[in-house]
Amino acid sequence: MSEPVCIRALPTSALLAYWLGEHVAEEAATEEHLMGCARCSARLDTLVRLGQGIRRTTRAGNFHGVLSASFVEALRQDGLRVREYHVPRNGSVACTVTPDDDLVVSWLAAPLHDVQRLDLVFEDLVAGHALRMTDVAFDPAADAVVLAPNTTALRAFDSGPRRARLIAVQDGVERELGSYTFDHTR
Amino acid sequence: MPVLSLRPGRSYAATVQEPVPAIDDGDLAQRIAMTRGDADAEAELCRRFAPRIRLYGLRHLRSAAGAADLVQDVLLMTLTKLRAGALRDSGKLASFILGTCRQMVIDGRRGGRRRERILETFSASVVDAEEPGEPLDLQRLESCLARLAERERSVLIMTFYDERPADEVATALGLSPGNVRVIRHRGIEKLRECVTAEAT
Numbered sequence: 551m552s553e554p555v556c557i558r559a560l561p562t563s564a565l566l567a568y569w570l571g572e573h574v575a576e577e578a579a580t581e582e583h584l585m586g587c588a589r590c591s592a593r594l595d596t597l598v599r600l601g602q603g604i605r606r607t608t609r610a611g612n613f614h615g616v617l618s619a620s621f622v623e624a625l626r627q628d629g630l631r632v633r634e635y636h637v638p639r640n641g642s643v644a645c646t647v648t649p650d651d652d653l654v655v656s657w658l659a660a661p662l663h664d665v666q667r668l669d670l671v672f673e674d675l676v677a678g679h680a681l682r683m684t685d686v687a688f689d690p691a692a693d694a695v696v697l698a699p700n701t702t703a704l705r706a707f708d709s710g711p712r713r714a715r716l717i718a719v720q721d722g723v724e725r726e727l728g729s730y731t732f733d734h735t736r
Numbered sequence: 737m738p739v740l741s742l743r744p745g746r747s748y749a750a751t752v753q754e755p756v757p758a759i760d761d762g763d764l765a766q767r768i769a770m771t772r773g774d775a776d777a778e779a780e781l782c783r784r785f786a787p788r789i790r791l792y793g794l795r796h797l798r799s800a801a802g803a804a805d806l807v808q809d810v811l812l813m814t815l816t817k818l819r820a821g822a823l824r825d826s827g828k829l830a831s832f833i834l835g836t837c838r839q840m841v842i843d844g845r846r847g848g849r850r851r852e853r854i855l856e857t858f859s860a861s862v863v864d865a866e867e868p869g870e871p872l873d874l875q876r877l878e879s880c881l882a883r884l885a886e887r888e889r890s891v892l893i894m895t896f897y898d899e900r901p902a903d904e905v906a907t908a909l910g911l912s913p914g915n916v917r918v919i920r921h922r923g924i925e926k927l928r929e930c931v932t933a934e935a936t
Contacts, residue, residue, distance in 0.1 A: 562921060562924070566920065566924065567917075570901045572901045572902060582831065584788060584792075585788050585834040585837075586761070588784060588788075591787060592787070600872070600877070600927055602872070603874055603877040604877070604881065604896040607881060608897045612878045613881055615889045615893060617890060618909055670886075684885075686890070687886065687887045687891065688910065689908070690910050692910070
């Protein structure tokens with residue numbers, strides 16, 4: 551049996567807001583719509599499945615990105631084993647990843663208060679290639695950037711140096727905020 | 737009274753023998769009420785509403801097992817009422833089901849004595865309300881996630897890891913809640929398109 555579809559579909563933003571509990575006043579109306587609408591409920595189901603996939607990917611450490619300090623703390627409280635390195639500005643650190651680590655994060659100390667756009671360049675000095683992460687999220691009030699490299703990729707690294715560089719960008723002009731060397735051991 | 741024809745491990749659609757023209761929820765409810773248990777109509781009702789009830793359960797119970805129980809309880813209650821002709825306005829089937837969801841979540845009756853009595857009534861029937869849907873290809877998702885803009889990836893991870901609202905993510909990243917919503921919306925749409933495109 552096929553079924554009629556709704557005429558006025560809820561926008562994705564409304565579905566996300568409902569799922570995340572952001573629009574309490576509109577929750578009842580949204581639920582009425584969803585219970586009567588196969589198409590919108592299927593769209594919400596897709597978003598929820600994507601969200602669940604993101605959570606599983608995060609728990610497995612199979613991502614790279616910049617996070618916040620509070621989020622790293624939430625991961626730890628959730629039972630993830632997080633190996634952390636605090637790297638001073640223009641400093642270096644000896645590092646590794648073990649089978650017991652779910653995630654490895656590095657705190658890159660830098661003055662961020664006047665930065666408008668921040669790029670992060672990660673250089674694999676062993677393999678001879680670099681990855682530029684453009685316009686990363688950061689808190690200007692913080693004194694460090696929290697970098698989480700892909701744990702699976704880290705495990706495949708040969709021993710040797712890698713380097714991260716933080717670059718502030720304003721009006722097309724680049725300014726290096728700091729350089730951070732990782733002496734990685736397998 | 738005829739028994740429900742649903743069996744564990746079978747899809748609801750599989751119990752429908754012949755294609756039937758589009759039928760709205762009200763007509764479906766009437767058909768069940770008039771026949772006191774049209775198996776095809778009941779299977780169709782379960783096929784339609786199980787995923788929606790499951791979503792409601794996930795949203796309010798934050799538990800897959802709790803949501804699965806809720807699906808079974810609400811569908812059993814709904815079919816019981818429909819067979820008994822207790823739903824006066826068949827055009828309000830969705831509202832009735834939503835109201836039942838809300839009441840059951842509030843009452844916390846899942847798994848209780850009421851459910852056992854209903855299951856005894858439908859002694860030969862089991863409603864398999866698990867609705868796993870198409871499994872998500874995690875490797876594909878990871879690949880798509882890696883292709884997002886940096887801010888989009890950070891916002892999506894911090895949002896969906898433990899389902900944080902925009903204001904909490906905004907505070908953690910030094911952004912405005914409105915900015916987080918824009919980035920979040922853009923990121924999830926890109927991710928959906930990427931995962932869907934590669935899946936087809």
